Amino acid sequence: MDKKEIINKLTNNNKNIKYSYFCNIIESFGFVCKRQRGSHRIYSRIGISELINIQNVNGEVKPYQVKQFLYLVNKYNLEE
Template identity: 50%
Template sequence: MGNKKVLAKILAGIKNVRFNEFDNLIKGFGFELARINGSHHIYNRHDIPELINIQNRKGQVSPYQIKQFLAIIEKYNLSLEDEELFLNYEFSKHAIQQLKSYGRNQIKLEWIEETLKNPDKTIVLNSENISSAETCCWKCISEYGNRALKVVYNQIKDPPLIITVYFDRGYKK
């Protein structure tokens, strides 16, 4: 399973995560395996002072260790390094919270990618104030009952910052 899918699975609240998939995900965020001490696998990243410690428990990762990892990527606003599109975007803390809040009815990262690449509708807000210009994109997602996914991002930031993402009940074409 690819890192995008593993991350989406975790953000959806699924607690059964295979150790080897989680290991790859951690490495996808730029961490390196520093050492192994018994069942503890310790990862570090040159620009992050905190370590990530996970245990291989019968091929699975403990849910509390997943929470600790998510807290670190949120705290330092980290993104996957090996993802073609999302390497070029950052997610705000609010956007990450939105992704988590949908639970089992998750917003898939592929849907966000499709909304950004091929939107049904696009509006630029605050265009007179170039430093805070926000772009809103909508895309009807057929796999989700043709509901409109709205992605708001700031393209002026480098890399562009995804501010929020949600299904917009009031969307009109």
């Protein structure tokens, strides 16, 4: 699945996204896990000042965290 297909899938359904799957998606877009404490992971990427903070809630991520990731992808044109 290419990046545009992933973005479309996340845009159409940002609920019930598995935590491990979402971590893999974030990393495939060039983000690196900068820190992990408990159920929270913080991702960063060179050239982007914003951080992505996700948390594992019963094996899933919260929909607003998916929206924040999609916002950064659109803002910095990372789907190309």
